[in-house]
Amino acid sequence: MLQPVELHDFFITFFSAAMVILFGALYAMLFAWGRLHGRPKLVWWGYAAYAVLVVSVLTLADATHLTGFWTWLVVAMLVGYLVAPHAIWHLCEGTHAEPAQGEGDPRSAKAVPPRRA
Amino acid sequence: MEATPWWAREGFWAKTAIFVTALSFVILIWLTFDTMKQIMAGSARVPDYSVINHRISYAPDEARGYQVPKIGPEEPLFGKKLSEEEAAALVRKGKLTIQGRNCMNCHTLLGNGAYFAPDLTKAWLDPAWGAATIREQLMLQFLMDPTNNARTFGTGRRMPNLHLTEEEAKAVIAYLKWMSAIDTNGFPYNFKSIAQGGE
């Protein structure tokens, strides 16, 4: 079941949708910057950006009538945007750690000696 | 430095990538089978080509909250009732003509195409034709000589003369009539149809 956007909610729909992405990126940026340079204050500003994102998502949900099944989308967006930068940060730390001796995928390029034609 | 944890290793992500891709693709294939069944010509959503023998209208559906096509009493195109085979052949000709004349690089069909000229999804039902009774003739005249029958509504944009034969023009009209009977989930929204007899 789909309830289209009301005429008077047009602008707010586009605007809040754009805000979701922009503040999602701002949060990710401040979060990464703060962690990278050891400045917890920036990370907190990042969470403030996330708070704006929450407001934007809820505004968007209200304008586009995200009820019923669509509530799950709202939840997924809220959780996804919150968790994803943490997850990517975690992955960055993990992948940039030096591999231990003899570790690594045997199929990876390193293990194969270069052959000549 | 500590060793790379398992969840950050190359091998783990290579496998994950393959798994995610394969799973998404399998789901897509499965959905494709179901969708194909539902959009075959002659299904509830995409009617048989012989629907051009009937009146087609676009009316609100309370349960779904938007308008859906309704197939009405017999109202053959150009006053001539066609057999199922004849109708299918005519619509096929219409589609071939629409592709051969590159209509989609000015118009949209079902909303896809270019935006220089109006959408054709409900062209058959558009009130711009004035009255339902003269619509077929007007469409035929227009398609065969769009330059001289142009109504540009202040834009100055005219359809070029693509030299359609009468047979091709009739086939295109049949195509547009058939297409207007496809259930497009309420697109275009809030559409106001041409008045047709008895409505």
Add this chain to the structure above:
Amino acid sequence: MTRVGVLDSSNLTGGQRLAVKYFTVALILFGAQILFGLLAGLQYLKPDFLYGVLDFNVNRMVHINAMVVWMLYGFLGSVYWLMEDEARHPVVGLKLGEIAFWVLTLAVAVVVLVYLFVQYGPGDIKTIWFINEGREYIEAPRWADIGIVVVVLVFYFNVLATFMKGRFTGIGGVIALDLLALAGLYLAGMFFTPNISVDQYWWWWVIHLWVEATWEVLVGAIMAWGLMKTLGVSRRIVQTWLYIEVALMFGSGILGLGHHYFWIGTPDYWFEIGGFFSALEPIPLVAMVVHSLYDAGKHELKSSNHPALAWLIAHAFGNFLGAGVWGFMHTLPQINLYTHGTQWTPSHGHLAFFGAYATINIAFFYLAAQQWRGNVYMSAGIAGAWRWKWALALLSIGVLGMTMSLLIAGYEQSFIERAIEGSTWAGYFKAQTHPWFMQAMWWRQIFGWVTAAGYLLLVWDLLAIGAGETRTATQVGHESEQAQAGAQAAPAAA
């Protein structure tokens, strides 16, 4: 013997020589895209301009086809460019690859001439075979389709055989699998059906699964190689992230296909599937900001090719704005009901194609120009650096300006034509003649000219950059692999 600062083919390996041929045609087609875009744009403002001679549908068809083809040429060229270095083996079957290039280029030329001078044909199957298939983006007639498939198979043989004889790296593996999917998907667009719902269902398989899945992954793989070369990031890290990206892109992109199945007659469960996946699509895009910053912070941003790096940064921003912000604004079915088939689509399309694909191809053109002149110095303080900077600025401002203009037009159109007037033809024309719309079209045209100016400057710069420079490129990276690869992919004796 390397000759620094001179455009000399002996500075290139066999595969790279073929790559620059692809790049040259790509650049010419990029120009054609802009030229025909300008003509089509002008017809919005002066509808009688070329009426009956080169009508809007012809100009627009050449505009979008030139785009698809130049991007593919750029990708093919990039793969030829990196193949030998990556596989540590000269291209297997290079002669065949050369022939395929000329066959493809001849076919493209014939198709364009037919588009321009024959334009359309009668309503029968012969038109589809020989003139024009009449389906947006894949208008190429069937004979050309078959030709394209044959050429792609030759290309595929080059890729597979080279990687198999040399070494199969992770990047090589992703490229090989992705190209197979890319070629396979093309087949989904090669049949005729009168049923438009079925037609568009499969048509989107080609368009969406190319643009929002296989192209993205191909670019990811090419970029992974580029990052190793220009920033010296280690292979293990680059490949791990390539796999992460593949998982995220295919994971959200394949079922994201659903957002094209809202209104074409397909069942309404696509609302939920399309809405869900496309609303979640920007999350990885946004989260990747963390990764870029992390990388930039950990590695010193020391690049051996400043213009290429600048274009890669433009790629990151353009992709985020075009695909992320512009995509999400109109993707939910509750709003897409109004925006589908309006100027919203070209607004999103212009920025997304430019940001995601044009930028990365241009970055590769610069890598090629550098090598062609004997791995010439291209970092800070090169002569005539204003050219590449202004080319970047004008192209970016031009495309962004067109995007904003079309956004205003799209907003006005969806509001007046769709929401108020109820999507009738009268509503359509009312929206098209609204002052907002008309002004937006003028602005779009002006920014189109800005884009064209940027293009001319870009061509000039690519031809001139590094000329007369005697220094060689700054060394970056810690992988011994690099020096080795350089020696290994040494120019085949000409």
